Amino acid sequence: MSLVSIHSSVGLLGVFPPHPSAHSLQWTAEGQLAFLGKNAIYILTPALGLNIDVSSAVKNAPSKLNTVTTPLPWLKTVIEQDKRNLYYHWPSDSQEWGTASLGSLDLCLRALTTSPSLLASDKPYVIAVITSNMQLSLWIPLKDHLRGQWTLLKECTLLLRDIASQAARTRVHQTLHAQVGCCSWSSQPLFSDPAPLCDGSLLALGSRAGSIILLQVSEGTPSSLEHVATLQVSDHWVTHLAWNEWTLSAPQQARATLACGVADGSIILVEVTQTLHAEAASQLGHIYRLEVQTNASEPIYAADKKTTTGLQWVTLPARGAVLVFFKPGLVHLWSLQHAEELWSGSRVFRLQTQKTSASSSFLHPVSGVSYIAKYDMLVLSLQDGSFHAVYQMTTEPTLVSPEPTLPTSSAMSSLSRTIFGRCEEKPVKKTDLSVVDGMTSFNGSSTFIWTCESLCPTDFSYKADAQRTTNIITADIWSENDPELLTHQIHQVLSLPPSTSGRAPLDLLRPIIFGLQNDEHLLALFPRLLEVLNAPIPMLLPETYAEARELTPELRREVRDNIGKHLLGSQRMIALRLRLSLADYCWRRAPDDELRTQCSSAASLLLGAVSHSIQQVLIDHLSAILNITTKEDLPFVYRVVIQCLLPGAPPSLSESAQILANRATERGQQFSSGQDTNDLEESCPACGLAVPYNDVSSATCPNGHQWMRCSITSFILSTPMVRTCIGCTRKAFLPPIRKQAKKTEGEGMDLDGPPADDEPDVSHLPPAARSWVVQELLRAASRCLFCGNSFVSLL
Ligand SMILES: [Zn+2]
Ligand SMILES: [Zn+2]
Structure with a gap:
C-alpha cells in the first residue's frame, strides 16, 4: 500500500463538471489547469517553478493521504459566470421549434477552450466558454491570472449573429448558424524564426446549422476577434471539434487539420492552410498579414447514428498525428497513410469493463485521453473511474499488453480505486462509483490529474448541488x-x-x-x-x-x-x-x-x-x-x-x-x-540626491536608500505601477496606459480595446523615461525578457 503516491487532492465544494469530457480538465499555454464546472471555471496553478507568494495556495491534508511525496500546493482563482447579463433570448430571433434552446431552462456551462499565449497583448491568454444556451463569451484576467479576478472581455452572440446573417438567408438558418455548441482553439503556428508578433491561432466554433466558424485575434488585441471563414460541413449539429498541431508545409505556410464530430455520428476532416504574407513596412521591418484557406473532405467515418462521446488528436513522435474518437464502449483510431509500413486507416477496439465497483461498465463515456511516449501507449479514462490502455500506437495498436512490464488497464483502474478510497472522507463501499468527469496527464508520464466525485447510483435521495464535492486528484497510476x-x-x-x-x-x-x-x-x-x-x-x-x-x-x-x-x-x-x-x-x-x-x-x-x-x-x-x-x-x-x-x-x-x-x-x-546635465543620473525618490548609474538591477543613493531598477528599461522603480514576473520576480514598469482604456475599466467590456489615438498616460514613469522609445519598448515587452513568463500586477 505504501506504493500509492498521491501528490495532491484539492476538494472543491459545490463544483462539478456539467458532463464527462476530455476537455473538462485542460492545461493552458501558461501552465495553468482550467477546470470547467457546471456554474464556474476554476483556474488552478501548481506551485512549480513559480517565484511568487504561495501562502494563499490550497493546502492538502498530507496525513490523510498517507503519501510518499510532499503535497503539491495549488493556487486557485475562479471565473464566476453572471448568467443574467449573458443570457440571450433566442425566441426574439426566431420562434421555430428547431431553434428552441432547451439549455436555457437550467443555464450552465457546456464547453471551454483556451487560447495559446497571445503574442502581442499584455494579457497572457483568453478563455472561451460556451453556455448551454449556445452562446460564446471570452474571458481575460484583469491583473493577476493566478490569483486575481478574471473579467468578461466580450459576449460574442452579436458578432456571431452578424456572421450568420451573411451565411444564411432565412431567419431560422441564421439563428441556427449563430447558436454554437462546441469550440476548439488551435495552437500557435511557427512561421519563421524569429516569429513575428502576429497571432496565427484560430478559434473554431461548431454551430447547430452544421457550419464551422473560424475566428482570429487581430491587431494583437483579443477583443478584436476577426471572422476568418465559415464553412458548411453537414446538415446536422457540429458536436465536437479538435485541432492537431500546425506543421510547416512551405516557407511561411502552416497547415493543420480540424476534426469535426457531427450529430449523425460522422467524422469530417477540414484542412486549414495559413500563409503569412510579409510586406515591407513604411520605414522599418515588415507588416504581416495572414491568409487562411480551408478545404473540407469526405467524412473519414460515415454516419452511424451513434453518439460521438469524445474526439482528440494525439501526436506520436515517430509517425505524426493520430485521431482518436469514441462511441459508447468503442475507441476508434484513424491515421493518414504513412510512408513506412506502419498501420494506417481506421482501427476500432471494444473496451473491457474494469470491475472496480458495482456500477462499472465499459459503456461509460470517455473523460480523458493522454498519449505516453515512453511506452507508445494511449491512456484513457471513462466516467466510471476506470483507466484503459491502448498499446503500440505507432506500429500496430492493440489492447493486449505486448510486454508484461507495461502498465495494464486493470492495474491502473484498481490503483485509481485505491487512490479514490484514500481521498474520500467516508469509507468507500462496493456500490460507490468514483465518477471521473475529466482527466489529463500531469507530466507526460505516470502522473495524472483527474476529477473525482463519489456517487452511489442506487441511492435515490436528493443531494443539492451545493453539497456535491469534487476532488481534483494528482497521483501516479503506475510507479515510474x-x-x-x-x-x-x-x-x-x-x-x-x-x-x-x-x-x-x-x-x-x-x-x-x-x-x-x-x-x-x-x-x-x-x-x-x-x-x-x-x-x-x-x-x-x-x-x-x-x-x-x-x-x-x-x-x-x-x-x-x-x-x-x-x-x-x-x-x-x-x-x-x-x-x-x-x-x-x-x-x-x-x-x-x-x-x-x-x-x-x-x-x-x-x-x-x-x-x-x-x-x-x-x-x-x-x-x-x-x-x-x-x-x-x-x-x-x-x-x-x-x-x-x-x-x-x-x-x-x-x-x-x-x-x-x-x-x-x-x-x-x-x-x-549650455546647461551641462548628466543624463544618466536619477534623483533618489526619497531624499532627492543624485543616484549614480553603476548597477543594472539595483540603485543606492548616497544616503543609503535602496531601489530596484526596471528589468526592461533600467530606470529606478519608485511607483506602485509595476508588474512582477511570476517566474523570476523581476519587476518592470507597467506599459503606458491608454486614457480611453482607463475610462471603460469596471464596465468589463473592451478593456483591451483597439488602440486609441489619445495620448497615453505616462505619469507613472520617471521624467527621463517618458521618451516614445521607452514607451514602445515597455509595450513590446509583454512578457519577462529574462525568463519568458507572464507578469502580474497589483494596480
Ligand atoms: Zn536617498
Ligand atoms: Zn521572469
Missing part, C-alpha cells in the same frame, strides 16, 4: 523510477519542437521541475543537467536596419513590433531563457556548495547571454532611429550604451555600442543649450 526519462524530456523541450510554439516556459518546464522535485532523481541527474546548462551558447550578430526618416505613428508601431519580434519571438532567446530558468532552479536545489557554485557560474553565463542579446536588439533599433531622436530620447540611448560597454560584453556588441555612442554624442551636441 526512471531518471533517464527526465533527461529525455529536458532535451526534447530544449530542442524547441514546433509544438512548443505559443506556450509559456512555466508550461514547458512543468514536467521537468516536477520530476526534479524528487531528491534522488535530482542527485542522479546533476552531472547531465550541468552538461545541458553549460552547452555552448550560440552568438547573436548585429543586424542593420534602414535608417528611419520621420517619426510617425506607423514608425512607432513598426519599432515596437520589430523589437517584440526579436526579443520574444526568437527561438534562440527562448531556448536560452529555458536554460536560464533551469539553471536557477538547480542552483536553489543544489545539495552542496560545489554543485551550487557550478550552477551559479552556468546561470551567470546564461544571464549574460540573455542580457547581451536584449542589448544587441536595442542597439540595432536605436541605431536605426537615432536620426529622429530628440533631447528626451537620448538619456535612454546613453543607458543602453553604458550597459553594452560593461566588461564581459561580446566584441560585436561593444563595437556597435561604441559607434552608436559616438553618433549619440554628436546628436546630443545639437540639442545642448
